[in-house]
Amino acid sequence: MSDNDKxxxxxxxxxxxxxxxxxxxxxxxxxxLAKANQSKGPVMSTNIKSKGYAATDTSGKLxxxxxxxxxxxxxxILIEIKYASICHSDIxxxxxxxxxxxxxxxxxxxxxxxxxxxxxNVTKFKxxxxxxxxxxxxxxxxxxxxxxxxxxxxxxTVFTYGYPEKxxxxxxxxxxxxxxxxxxxxxxxxxxxxxSFQEAAPLLCAGITTYSPLMKVDxxxxxxxxxxxxxxxxxxxxxxxxxxxAEVYGFTTxxxxxxxxxxxxxxxxxxxxxxxxxxxxxxxxxxxxxxIPVQFxxxxxxxxxxxxxxxTQVGMPEGFELTLSNIGLxxxxxxxxxxxxxxxxxxxxxxTYCADNNVLPQIxxxxxxxxxxxxxxxxxxxxxxxxxxxxxxx
Amino acid sequence: MSDNDKxxxxxxxxxxxxxxxxxxxxxxxxxxLAKANQSKGPVMSTNIKSKGYAATDTSGKLxxxxxxxxxxxxxxILIEIKYASICHSDIxxxxxxxxxxxxxxxxxxxxxxxxxxxxxNVTKFKxxxxxxxxxxxxxxxxxxxxxxxxxxxxxxTVFTYGYPEKxxxxxxxxxxxxxxxxxxxxxxxxxxxxxSFQEAAPLLCAGITTYSPLMKVDxxxxxxxxxxxxxxxxxxxxxxxxxxxAEVYGFTTxxxxxxxxxxxxxxxxxxxxxxxxxxxxxxxxxxxxxxIPVQFxxxxxxxxxxxxxxxTQVGMPEGFELTLSNIGLxxxxxxxxxxxxxxxxxxxxxxTYCADNNVLPQIxxxxxxxxxxxxxxxxxxxxxxxxxxxxxxx
Numbered sequence: 001m002s003d004n005d006k007x008x009x010x011x012x013x014x015x016x017x018x019x020x021x022x023x024x025x026x027x028x029x030x031x032x033l034a035k036a037n038q039s040k041g042p043v044m045s046t047n048i049k050s051k052g053y054a055a056t057d058t059s060g061k062l063x064x065x066x067x068x069x070x071x072x073x074x075x076x077i078l079i080e081i082k083y084a085s086i087c088h089s090d091i092x093x094x095x096x097x098x099x100x101x102x103x104x105x106x107x108x109x110x111x112x113x114x115x116x117x118x119x120x121n122v123t124k125f126k127x128x129x130x131x132x133x134x135x136x137x138x139x140x141x142x143x144x145x146x147x148x149x150x151x152x153x154x155x156x157t158v159f160t161y162g163y164p165e166k167x168x169x170x171x172x173x174x175x176x177x178x179x180x181x182x183x184x185x186x187x188x189x190x191x192x193x194x195x196s197f198q199e200a201a202p203l204l205c206a207g208i209t210t211y212s213p214l215m216k217v218d219x220x221x222x223x224x225x226x227x228x229x230x231x232x233x234x235x236x237x238x239x240x241x242x243x244x245x246a247e248v249y250g251f252t253t254x255x256x257x258x259x260x261x262x263x264x265x266x267x268x269x270x271x272x273x274x275x276x277x278x279x280x281x282x283x284x285x286x287x288x289x290x291x292i293p294v295q296f297x298x299x300x301x302x303x304x305x306x307x308x309x310x311x312t313q314v315g316m317p318e319g320f321e322l323t324l325s326n327i328g329l330x331x332x333x334x335x336x337x338x339x340x341x342x343x344x345x346x347x348x349x350x351x352t353y354c355a356d357n358n359v360l361p362q363i364x365x366x367x368x369x370x371x372x373x374x375x376x377x378x379x380x381x382x383x384x385x386x387x388x389x390x391x392x393x394x
Numbered sequence: 395m396s397d398n399d400k401x402x403x404x405x406x407x408x409x410x411x412x413x414x415x416x417x418x419x420x421x422x423x424x425x426x427l428a429k430a431n432q433s434k435g436p437v438m439s440t441n442i443k444s445k446g447y448a449a450t451d452t453s454g455k456l457x458x459x460x461x462x463x464x465x466x467x468x469x470x471i472l473i474e475i476k477y478a479s480i481c482h483s484d485i486x487x488x489x490x491x492x493x494x495x496x497x498x499x500x501x502x503x504x505x506x507x508x509x510x511x512x513x514x515n516v517t518k519f520k521x522x523x524x525x526x527x528x529x530x531x532x533x534x535x536x537x538x539x540x541x542x543x544x545x546x547x548x549x550x551t552v553f554t555y556g557y558p559e560k561x562x563x564x565x566x567x568x569x570x571x572x573x574x575x576x577x578x579x580x581x582x583x584x585x586x587x588x589x590s591f592q593e594a595a596p597l598l599c600a601g602i603t604t605y606s607p608l609m610k611v612d613x614x615x616x617x618x619x620x621x622x623x624x625x626x627x628x629x630x631x632x633x634x635x636x637x638x639x640a641e642v643y644g645f646t647t648x649x650x651x652x653x654x655x656x657x658x659x660x661x662x663x664x665x666x667x668x669x670x671x672x673x674x675x676x677x678x679x680x681x682x683x684x685x686i687p688v689q690f691x692x693x694x695x696x697x698x699x700x701x702x703x704x705x706t707q708v709g710m711p712e713g714f715e716l717t718l719s720n721i722g723l724x725x726x727x728x729x730x731x732x733x734x735x736x737x738x739x740x741x742x743x744x745x746t747y748c749a750d751n752n753v754l755p756q757i758x759x760x761x762x763x764x765x766x767x768x769x770x771x772x773x774x775x776x777x778x779x780x781x782x783x784x785x786x787x788x
Contacts, residue, residue: 153725153727310729313720313724316720316721317720320719320720320721320722321717321718321719321720322717322718322720323715323716323717323718324715324716324717324718325714325715326707326710326711326714326715326716326732327710327714327732327734328714329730329731329732330731330732330733330734331547331734333547333731333733334731335704335729335730335731336723336729336730336731337723337724337727337728337729337730338720338721338723338724339724339727340721340724340725
């Protein structure tokens with residue numbers, strides 16, 4: 001589909017949905033209402049066509065797929081996606097590492113674009129707004145966790161892809177490697193004008209996932225923070241901690257990342273070619289965050305944190321499981337915890353913070369047809385540091 | 395060996411060691427010095443005969459064994475053992491669950507008895523004192539951890555059995571399922587007169603291992619504490635927490651322990667015949683301690699703790715490893731930590747505390763010949779709740 005075709009499609013959609021009237025607020029209500037008579041029926045019950053890249057099995061290979069999304073409900077917004085970036089989680093889930101999946105399934109939970117339609121109850125966004133969507137797309141907002149801005153812990157929350165979703169024509173939520181997405185307004189954040197779409201995209205998962213636990217440890221100047229695993233998440237953890245005044249130590253298994261780690265502002269870059277490399281740091285750091293998305297020696301890494309300090313795991317390995325040495329952890333006396341993305345208020349906070357403070361991911365823009373190659377590079381630790389898909393190429 | 399023979403042996407030993415003079419302080423120095431001429435040589439270089447039960451392979455079966463201990467050094471004390479109790483750790487280690495072992499090896503790290511000789515530098519104990527020994531027997535006391543009363547984290551510390559120990563005639567430390575033991579004075583605690591030997595024994599590991607983490611969470615009246623795994627350690631955890639005013643919830647897989655758990659003072663006893671049993675307690679407790687010494691669903695148990703609370707694992711499973719659900723832990727937002735026994739000052743503290751407050755383990759006295767049968771019962775969760783071996787039966 002050419003750019004022109006896309007515009008036509010979009011316009012066609014807007015015209016088509018205009019008739020809803022009661023349900024949708026569009027770019028130019030007057031103009032659209034004028035065209036309402038051309039509508040073929042009630043828009044609210046009309047599915048929205050989308051096009052993207054989907055997994056059809058556990059191979060880790062995606063292919064083009066056309067599918068439908070639910071109509072824009074009263075509390076929903078429709079976003080025309082501009083960019084979606086690649087998270088290691090996308091790969092884990094499509095490969096079935098986190099349980100059996102329904103296919104075809106479109107991954108992607110770092111999504112930015114422009115609002116092209118809003119439901120009648122929506123006040124948070126208007127058509128034309130720049131918006132971002134992360135790992136969550138819907139919930140009934142009735143539970144305490146949603147009311148407290150911790151939507152990620154709500155049992156009703158629908159995650160962005162592969163999650164049972166009655167309203168979806170495919171029966172599951174479908175992610176952002178696609179041309180558009182319909183989400184409940186609550187689950188989209190504003191993308192400020194002082195950040196590019198492509199640099200904002202990775203903040204929706206890599207940014208918030210590292211920002212949330214870092215904010216909980218009360219970062220202050222000179223606070224010694226270790227970051228283990230310097231990929232999409234890890235490089236943001238370094239930049240965020242540095243921007244808050246922390247003294248950062250980056251631990252990587254890739255020798256060629258040393259220069260980058262220092263360029264991101266870390267005080268030291270440690271190449272983990274042997275567990276002995278951790279010894280000089282034993283009990284020295286105030287805190288450590290690990291983004292390592294595979295099994296690793298948790299207790300050994302945690303030993304660099306001072307006794308009774310905290311170690312946060314945000315990388316999600318196969319089966320969501322980690323095996324750790326209980327005796328190792330007892331000797332270091334470090335508290336191990338895990339953190340899952342962050343809530344919506346904090347997601348808005350990190351996007352605004354990064355835009356205002358120029359804390360930006362290092363990205364490489366790719367076309368849809370390069371996704372499979374990019375996924376292999378992510379697995380092989382060759383990403384530098386986030387692949388961002390240009391949604392115009394779907 | 396009859397009781398009378400033992401007495402003779404002990405007397406013979408005291409006479410034999412009296413000649414040391416420079417190295418040993420004995421019950422009646424005057425009397426013994428009078429006998430010094432009868433001595434056959436310098437006592438400091440004479441090994442001490444001991445008799446106990448040892449593992450000779452990974453079978454988990456022990457058999458009688460006679461061996462020697464090192465002479466009493468300047469900083470050592472010799473203890474004639476009265477009782478030694480059985481800890482699940484003894485079984486794990488002898489079976490090789492924590493790594494390859496040297497055999498024969500005498501287990502036992504809950505040891506009480508009477509001091510029968512002291513080295514010339516020793517001021518902490520005098521002959522005739524009641525003394526207890528736990529999981530540690532020696533260290534050079536030069537590191538910070540020993541100076542801070544956290545000897546269990548010192549790299550120089552020698553654990554009570556199976557640990558390389560140059561001074562030991564067998565090359566490794568040999569534990570308390572035996573008639574006597576030689577330890578550095580620093581690693582013995584005083585057993586007050588207001589507690590029986592047999593009830594004091596389990597405090598040296600089960601007591602301190604649960605007391606130490608419980609004291610770190612600042613127990614107060616009404617503080618809701620979960621205890622998972624109600625065996626030797628768990629039943630002490632309940633009694634200790636209750637005595638400090640906590641509201642205790644005991645989680646067990648043994649339905650027939652319910653009555654006991656309530657008798658120990660717990661508010662509720664939950665029979666874990668299904669993970670669903672945890673659901674009503676989700677996020678409700680202030681803290682949880684797990685003594686479960688095998689693999690279990692850590693994140694599921696941890697979910698009963700309120701967000702950002704703490705969960706401490708003190709049971710040591712096979713390989714010292716635990717596999718936990720990272721996503722489960724992220725959802726509960728609970729901090730997981732592990733704790734290893736406790737330091738010497740705190741070990742003295744728990745013994746004194748339990749004696750003064752009548753916080754006593756529920757024990758069963760057994761003879762040496764019943765050890766193998768008792769071990770099977772421990773593994774089969776049939777212990778109620780600590781087997782204490784009468785050392786007179788070795």
